[in-house]
Amino acid sequence: MSFNELGLSPHILRAVKELGYEQPTPIQQQAIPAILAGQDVLGGAQTGTGKTAGFTLPMLHRLLANHGRGGRRQVRALVLTPTRELAAQVGESIIKYAHHLPFRTLIAYGGVSIKPNLDAIKLGVDILVATPGRLLDLLTQGALTLSSLEVLVLDEADRMLDMGFITDIRRIMKALPDERQTLLFSATFSNDIKALADDLLNDPTLIEVDPSNTAADQVTQRVIQVDRERRREMLSHMIGRGNWQRVLVFVRTKQIADRLAQQMQKDGLNTVAIHGDKSQGARNRALADFREGKVRVLVATDIAARGLDIDQLPHVINFELPQMAEDYIHRIGRTGRAGRGGEAISLVSQDELGQLKDIEALIGQSLTVEILEGYEPSGKPSRQTLPGSKPVQNPPRDRGHANAKSNNAKGKPDAAKGKGKAKGDGPKKPAPARKREVVGEDIGFTPMRRLPKAQRDDYQDNSSEE
Structure with a gap:
């Protein structure tokens, strides 16, 4: 047509x-x-x-x-x-x-x-x-x-x-x-x-057009479990090692947006933050610079990023999972647009696994939890101990090929039209999630030396929601 x-x-x-x-x-x-x-x-x-x-x-x-x-x-x-x-x-x-x-x-x-x-x-x-x-x-x-x-x-x-x-x-x-x-x-x-x-x-x-509570088909979804205090260190390394040139990073609060942008700037990544306390002029300039490639990383709260329409945005990062599961759909919808593929990566700590279950229930799909070599979470195993799950053996290392398995959101098209009100069938019950341990070379990254504690941020200040 x-x-x-x-x-x-x-x-x-x-x-x-x-x-x-x-x-x-x-x-x-x-x-x-x-x-x-x-x-x-x-x-x-x-x-x-x-x-x-x-x-x-x-x-x-x-x-x-x-x-x-x-x-x-x-x-x-x-x-x-x-x-x-x-x-x-x-x-x-x-x-x-x-x-x-x-x-x-x-x-x-x-x-x-x-x-x-x-x-x-x-x-x-x-x-x-x-x-x-x-x-x-x-x-x-x-x-x-x-x-x-x-x-x-x-x-x-x-x-x-x-x-x-x-x-x-x-x-x-x-x-x-x-x-x-x-x-x-x-x-x-x-x-x-x-x-x-x-x-x-x-x-x-x-x-x-799309089922009301499913993720976009064009988006590859990944979940990496990492300790909260090591997220920024790992994220900066992933961006640098992967040579990602345009990355949108979601956080929950204005304070975390500013702190994360400052730390990533110190890591050598041209980064700006947008949130509700920024003037409209500052937000417009930041978005223009991001679209034009002058800024490599844009850190945003959910409210500030609402309505962003950026062509060819290949990477969206959930630095923290959203408080509302529905916001996960909005976030990852920033990539994989107009028929283009995209990747959404969620960095999840032990205390966010409950929120991850809520997201899985909403999208009707279980998401495999990966562990990146060199960034193994401390403490007791999390979802690896679920019934029927077992760690996947690391494949042979091959520096020239990425063997990591992706999580593709494949929702069956179920376009509905006609007179009447919207009726949902309710979310599907997700199957138990599996934990897959992935070595760094499997996904194109090599381990990075852990920074001294004084140089790390824990980003645990969630007291001021936008």
Whole structure:
């Protein structure tokens, strides 16, 4: 199927062609016809599946069909996102797709002056991309009316709920007309998301390209058990030895993000951290440098990294497992995008094995735990003693070939569409995990001398969550 077969305006197709896209992704094939038909949509899709274009292209087509009513421009399409970065990226995509259309798009988020937003609204805005907080500021000041709204999009709605935006969302809904088309997209379908969909959507079409709680097929998942105080030492060695040029590292808190970035910088790796305490300008510069290859390692908290859209990101590292198992899916979804392969490596300490079980239950898959030679964890064996498991003998060393076994997340496609609410079958019960001991040369690394204790960080400060 080509974009020409979807019934989109020639002006939109021209922009799509100029951007180099030829064939729609699976979610675009399903979402575009449903949205063009005026249906509400409940979409379940991982990042990197093309969902932004999936709702943007038909939204633009609808606005164009009703264009030319005359009078002052009013906001006719609203896209709500949980973070500034996602708002900026979605807004930039809309501007590109609308390059040949007579629409004005405003991107509004907090952390920067509100005056440019107010000036733009006075000139007239057709499409508004905003975070909930900044949108409420504009509504409270009486600078904006949404009475002419035709299309509402809630992007990454699960993250909005995780960040506590449900009250803000309900306040915003009171300012919207009842007669509108509503599109809700989420990477996961929790009970809270289903309840929100029940409240906001009218007989929606359900579009679920990937199973709601499984990891992306293109991502190779690995788990390496290591003592907490040796994680940074091992990570720096892995990046240097493997000559990885673009690595996204996830941590839980702002403090750990800053400390880890400083230590890795001392290790000779050009590293920056992004989190909620960084100014928007600093975050934008860090992301731009990372995309352009000026920065090799980006350390991020879950909230700061939400919405990141970075092409050709081959490596994602979970320096710590997330507190919420669902965030694991969001994290590893940053790699393996647009059909490209990617690798997600979780560095797990003894005290995180319980969290690992929660993740395995969510994705319906057991993950083999590896041990890297030279970084063997201290203390008693962990999951190696589970019934039916036994250590795998080390294969002969071959410096020219990597024999380590990968954990590929292979979820069976189960795309569902049609009228009705989202219904999940529940997570599969994972099989007992096996522990596989892997020597360094097996995966392309050689053992590294352990640093003196004074040079190591334990990174155990989890007291300030973002």
